[in-house]
Amino acid sequence: MLIDMDPLVLGKWCKRGIGCALIVIISICLGGCWDREELQERRFVLAIAIDKAEEGVRPDQEKITQVENFYQPHGNKLYRLSLQLLQLAPSQGSESGQRGKTSTSLISTTGQSMTEMLQDMLGQSDKDLWFEHVQTVVISEEAIRQGGLQPITDYLLRSQHIRWLTKVLITSGEARAILEYKPPSGEPSGMFIADSLDMYRKNPHVPGWHTDVGSIAESHDNKQRVLMARIELADDIIKLGGMAILKDGKLIGYVDEYATQGGKFLSGIEKSAIITFECPDSPGKITAFELFSHETSLTPRVEGDNIYYILDIKMRGNIGEMQCGIEHHVVEDHQLHKLEELVAEAVKKNILYSFHTYQNLKVDASVFGQKLQAYEPLMWEKVKDRWDDEVFPTIPLIVSVNVVIENVGAHK
Amino acid sequence: MGKVKCRKIMKLSADMPEASFDQAKKKLTELQKLTTKSAKLGEDIGQIIAQMRQVAAPSNEPFIFTSKLAENEKLMRVVLRDCGDIEFRAFDAEGHKALLIYLEGMADSEHLERSVLKPLMSQTAPTNANTTKLSNLFTDMKVVAEHILGAASVTVLTKASAAIDAVMTGNAILLIDGLNDVLSIAVVKYTKRNISEPNNEYVLQGPNEAFNETMTDNIVLIRRRTRDTNLKVRILQLGERTKTSTAVLYIANLVKPGLVEEVERRLGLIKIDKILSSAPIEEFLVDHPWSPYPQTQTTERPDKVLAALYEGRMSIIVDGTPVAIIVPCTYNVLMQTSDDYTIQPVVAILVRLTRNIAAFLAIYLPAIYVAVVSYHPGMLPTTMAISVAELRARTPFPSFLEAIMMEVLLELFQEAIVRLPQKLAGAASMIGAFIIGTTVVQAGLINPLLVVVIATTAIASYSMPSYTFSMALRWTRVPMLILASILGLYGVILGVLAVTIHLCSLRSFGESYLGGMINFDSLADWKDSMARLPTTLLKTRPKEFGAQDQTRVGDSDGQSGS
Numbered sequence: 001m002l003i004d005m006d007p008l009v010l011g012k013w014c015k016r017g018i019g020c021a022l023i024v025i026i027s028i029c030l031g032g033c034w035d036r037e038e039l040q041e042r043r044f045v046l047a048i049a050i051d052k053a054e055e056g057v058r059p060d061q062e063k064i065t066q067v068e069n070f071y072q073p074h075g076n077k078l079y080r081l082s083l084q085l086l087q088l089a090p091s092q093g094s095e096s097g098q099r100g101k102t103s104t105s106l107i108s109t110t111g112q113s114m115t116e117m118l119q120d121m122l123g124q125s126d127k128d129l130w131f132e133h134v135q136t137v138v139i140s141e142e143a144i145r146q147g148g149l150q151p152i153t154d155y156l157l158r159s160q161h162i163r164w165l166t167k168v169l170i171t172s173g174e175a176r177a178i179l180e181y182k183p184p185s186g187e188p189s190g191m192f193i194a195d196s197l198d199m200y201r202k203n204p205h206v207p208g209w210h211t212d213v214g215s216i217a218e219s220h221d222n223k224q225r226v227l228m229a230r231i232e233l234a235d236d237i238i239k240l241g242g243m244a245i246l247k248d249g250k251l252i253g254y255v256d257e258y259a260t261q262g263g264k265f266l267s268g269i270e271k272s273a274i275i276t277f278e279c280p281d282s283p284g285k286i287t288a289f290e291l292f293s294h295e296t297s298l299t300p301r302v303e304g305d306n307i308y309y310i311l312d313i314k315m316r317g318n319i320g321e322m323q324c325g326i327e328h329h330v331v332e333d334h335q336l337h338k339l340e341e342l343v344a345e346a347v348k349k350n351i352l353y354s355f356h357t358y359q360n361l362k363v364d365a366s367v368f369g370q371k372l373q374a375y376e377p378l379m380w381e382k383v384k385d386r387w388d389d390e391v392f393p394t395i396p397l398i399v400s401v402n403v404v405i406e407n408v409g410a411h412k
Numbered sequence: 413m414g415k416v417k418c419r420k421i422m423k424l425s426a427d428m429p430e431a432s433f434d435q436a437k438k439k440l441t442e443l444q445k446l447t448t449k450s451a452k453l454g455e456d457i458g459q460i461i462a463q464m465r466q467v468a469a470p471s472n473e474p475f476i477f478t479s480k481l482a483e484n485e486k487l488m489r490v491v492l493r494d495c496g497d498i499e500f501r502a503f504d505a506e507g508h509k510a511l512l513i514y515l516e517g518m519a520d521s522e523h524l525e526r527s528v529l530k531p532l533m534s535q536t537a538p539t540n541a542n543t544t545k546l547s548n549l550f551t552d553m554k555v556v557a558e559h560i561l562g563a564a565s566v567t568v569l570t571k572a573s574a575a576i577d578a579v580m581t582g583n584a585i586l587l588i589d590g591l592n593d594v595l596s597i598a599v600v601k602y603t604k605r606n607i608s609e610p611n612n613e614y615v616l617q618g619p620n621e622a623f624n625e626t627m628t629d630n631i632v633l634i635r636r637r638t639r640d641t642n643l644k645v646r647i648l649q650l651g652e653r654t655k656t657s658t659a660v661l662y663i664a665n666l667v668k669p670g671l672v673e674e675v676e677r678r679l680g681l682i683k684i685d686k687i688l689s690s691a692p693i694e695e696f697l698v699d700h701p702w703s704p705y706p707q708t709q710t711t712e713r714p715d716k717v718l719a720a721l722y723e724g725r726m727s728i729i730v731d732g733t734p735v736a737i738i739v740p741c742t743y744n745v746l747m748q749t750s751d752d753y754t755i756q757p758v759v760a761i762l763v764r765l766t767r768n769i770a771a772f773l774a775i776y777l778p779a780i781y782v783a784v785v786s787y788h789p790g791m792l793p794t795t796m797a798i799s800v801a802e803l804r805a806r807t808p809f810p811s812f813l814e815a816i817m818m819e820v821l822l823e824l825f826q827e828a829i830v831r832l833p834q835k836l837a838g839a840a841s842m843i844g845a846f847i848i849g850t851t852v853v854q855a856g857l858i859n860p861l862l863v864v865v866i867a868t869t870a871i872a873s874y875s876m877p878s879y880t881f882s883m884a885l886r887w888t889r890v891p892m893l894i895l896a897s898i899l900g901l902y903g904v905i906l907g908v909l910a911v912t913i914h915l916c917s918l919r920s921f922g923e924s925y926l927g928g929m930i931n932f933d934s935l936a937d938w939k940d941s942m943a944r945l946p947t948t949l950l951k952t953r954p955k956e957f958g959a960q961d962q963t964r965v966g967d968s969d970g971q972s973g974s
Contacts (some may be wrong), residue, residue: 013702020910027906028898036900038811039789039797040804046794086798088805102798132790133797161790191794 042130044086046104047190049175050152051080052142053110056174068109070120075112079143079152082108082176083121083129084190104188106179114155131161135194137168137213138231140175141244141251148249149216149226157217164214167197170228170244172254178233189238196240197229201271205257207243209269223248225363225388230254245358245365247388253361255354262354265313265347266366268296277346279324280338289343290320292406300372302379308396309368313347318407336405344401351399359393368392458490475572481509481589488513488587491576498579505532508550509589518582520601527562528586528597553593556586565598577655605734607633610712612879617754622712627657627731633714634661634721642666643721648679650730651687657731658693661717666724668958671921675726675739690730690737697728697739699919704887706880707920709741716750724959740921740957742928744941747771749877752944760944768942770872774885775911777872778815779896779904781865785811787900803859812897814858818866819890821848826870928956 057065069077087103107124111117118129139152156162171178183192200208210219210227219226226246232239243260245252255263264270272291279285294315301308319339358365369387373380383391470476475487485500492498492513501512510532512524550556557566569575575585575594582600607629610622623630631645642664649655658679662672675697682696690710698707711717712735717727720738728737738745747767752760785804789797807814825844829837848867852858869889876882888911895903915926928934929941934955939945941954953959 023906024895027903036786036810036897038804039785039801040807042789042801044798044801086801088798088802102802133794135794163790 037128040088041127043125043127044133045083045129045131046086046133046135046188047084047179047193048134048137048156049082049084049140049179050137050143051082051140051175052146053077053080055080055140055142056177065110068107070109070111070123072111072116077110078112078147079114079117080108080110080176081114081117081121082106082179084179084188085125085129086188102186102188104190106176108176112151114152131159132163134162134166135188135190136197137166138175138178138193139168139170139228141170141172143175144170144246144249144251149246150220150249153213153216153220156213157220162213164212164217166213167194168211168213168216168228169193169197169231169240170251171231171233173233178231178238181233181236181238183238193231193238193240201269203240204261204264204270204273205241207260207263209264209267211243224369225252225365227365245361245363247363252363255357255361255365258350259354259357262350262352263358263366265296265351266298266311266354268294268298268313274320275343275346275350277342279322280342282324285323285325286321287319287324287339287342288321289317289339289346289403289405291315291317293317298367298371300368300375300379302376307372307376307379307383307391308398309371311351311397311399312402313400314402314404315343315347316404316406317343318405336408340403340405343403343405347401347403348399352397355397362393363388364392368395458493461490473572474576477570477572477575477587477592477594479590479592481511481587484587484592484594485511487572488576491572492579501529503529503533505588506550511587512584513579513587514584514599515579515582518600518602519584520599523563523599523601524584524597528584531560531562550588550590553588553591553595556588557595561595561597563597563599567596567598569594569596580655604629613711613713613716613750613877615713615750615754618750619713619715621714623714623729623734623736625732625734627659627729630714630729630734630736631659631661634718634727637714637718646676648676650679650682650693651684653685654687656687658687659729661721661727661729663721663724666722666953666959666961667726668724669960671726671740674921675728679728687730688732690728690733690735693728693730694737697737703914703918704884705915705918705925706746706878706884707741707918707925709738709745709878710735710880711738712736713750720745722964723953724957740923741925742920742923742956743915743926744929744937744954744956746876746878746881747941753947757944757946764942764944767875767877770875771885774869774873774876774882775888775892776904776908777869778819778865778889779892779907780901781862782811782815782893783896783900783904786897800861803861806856807859808856810897811862812893814862815866815893815897818848818852818858818862819893821852822866822870823886923956931956 054065068080083106085105085107087105089103107121109117109120109124111120122129137156139149143152153168156166156168178193179189181189181192183189185192197206197208197211200206206229207227208229211229216226218224224247228244228246229240230242230244232241241257241260242255244254261270261273264273270291271293275289275291276286277289279287294313296314297312299310299312301310355366364387369380369384369392373384474491477484477487485502489500497516499512499514499516501514503510503512512528514521514524553568557568567578569578569585570593575596578585578596582602584597584599586595586597604626605624607621607624609620613622614620621633623633635643640663644662644664646660648658648660650658660672660675660679678697679693682693684692684696687693694706694708694710695701700707709720711720714736717736717738721727726739728739730737747764752764755763784791785800789800792800804811809817821844825840825848828840829844832840848863853860853863873882873885876885892904892907892911895907897903899906912926916924916930918925924931928937936952937954937956940950951964952962953964955962
């Protein structure tokens, strides 16, 4: 057959065949198979907790701490690193159709270097630890106070596996205990916390917009403040709310839910919020305004050496709740305007509350500095070195809020 | 002593050399040689006689006809010796001896009786008034044909080869003593299949006539659908021994200039003894016989052929095959079905989109699965990664092996169902469904997700309008799988590049296989390739086939409505 073929055709074919074979062989040699690892051969790490070495250890647990340990040529036993691992239960055939229940386990060790601790932890695992699906990182306040944030997060920023969108949270208690928490749905607590924090657009009490690994890396590189969502555990109740502000690796302070909500109004990133105020006619009773959408603009103004900011907010929403008594039908124009003014007042109060909180903490936790840099670069150059400590705590903020109440009329 | 005795008993040939096995074998072969030699000699003698008979015959003719019937008959008998189905019917026509030669079963004997034998033999009857006058007609074959015979199609032949061809195609030839011409009478009639519904290209709403094995019938099916005189039919004979009739169809004032010549040139280059179906012709026609992708479109629907002809393409119909070949062929035309034009355009657009996605899935889905599961599980959403890992926790094999096993099962399964008689195919598919669907998964050999992936792939490839194209997709799947298992997504992307480059560089009579779709010059062709606009908007022919007249209404030469 081959003899019958035109020698030219054969030559062309040979060349092409050799070419294709070379491409395949070279690419195999260059890149083939090196990171092939079947999904079931990987041990999913779902959450990481970092504590101070002996945090929360009861005297009867001495033996355990001896095992969760290793000999370390350099450094001290500063941190305790805990990993939440996913234990796969094989699904029982196809007939039943039910998935095996996922369970998790927790392993810990103590040391100073995160990578060294991870290496030691392989002694507690049957499969290679795999970090691409890490959902949350919980850091205890004590661990940060001990040596700052940098030694803790450096590994998170360098690791090729941990994603930028991994959530980082802070707790005032023991971080490992939070990973031990069992959500009622049966899902791993790492995923529970991440999902809960993901609702930040609906829940103005959690920050969520600047609290992932990527933002920490960014803030770190720009020498700016770092925000972390706060999580607290008491018995078997877990709650997200408020946030912590860090600067230069040091914890500056916690900020409560009200200030967190105000901070979100400042940067205009919330999707919905409840704004409450007292009923105009019956004091002690509450009316709640439900926010639908808003437009927010924050602009810096410079007059001579004076810097001030103008915050202009337009909000649309409806009355979500009105405990004032008989008058629950709001249809009259003057009534509406009165309510709108009250809402605006409440929003203004909220914003100024968080603004003053930031000023008292001497940290620009919002975007004031960035706005100044963008709109008035010359002024920024002058003040940037003493911005947080001297300039920011003194600048005034003029807030104007315009509220429109929609969907008026009878309730259903 | 005992040994010697033993030897004597065992070997008879020791005493009688002529009884040995070797000797007998030798004798037998000698005898065989002798018989073959004598058979050859007989044949040679026959040939020598034929050669002696032929008086200055040209080199490509077996002999030339003489005016003596007896001699002509002998010559014909030599050529047609040992063909038991040839009928030699000698009769007397007005004192002239005549001979009718035809192939029994292929020629209509009733028709011969009625239109040849009767008129000729009745010339001898004394009741006929013009007897003497008519007897003078036997001086020229043409006159005989014009005045006596009642057959519709009659040709005068002078060459012996043409006469033999005529007999072999089923015509009857008439020889009359005293004339050195012969008359070929078209009386071909043999049993053939009726026009039936298409087996593979059934259409829900639309014409459902399909080609049969007879070329003339197939041409009629096309002719009947148009009254256009520009529809030209050229008939060629291919296959040096079988001399299979092959028709080349095109619309004279539409077809791309040069295409007809190129097709005929390529057909002319075919040097092969037999053409039993259209498939070998396709392989001679294409530029890249090693590509798995079909480079000619085949159809069993006459309306599809006509639609293609009016796009400026050409069709080849081979006698004996119920399928017409259409060239040039591109990815676009393989993705179209007749049903697209019977359903609502908006629906058709969605259907075509689905079909294109299906083509992609049929090649790449298992590869993407293997790449993601073995190399990049980080790409999956966490909940999905966990559930996939759960499903795979029980399976002992790497995903590549698993996928290959499943592919093998699927291929076995498809092949078995195609080969089995229809009654058994149902049983086979039941077994297959049980094995693949449940048992393999229960046994823990293959995880259910992979079954979903492979089944999706199989269904996607079944949804291709062209069977040959879906076979090509099946073929491409395996190298993609191997690439994915070696290099992960990087390999899949390499594969995508390789397939795309191959398809773009593949040419079918000058038209790029895939290139037309991504060529900005012919972006207007999307109206009937990626999308399917309402017929009111399909006013121009596809640019990629280079029809001479681009507008679909009227014609450049003034003939309207063609």
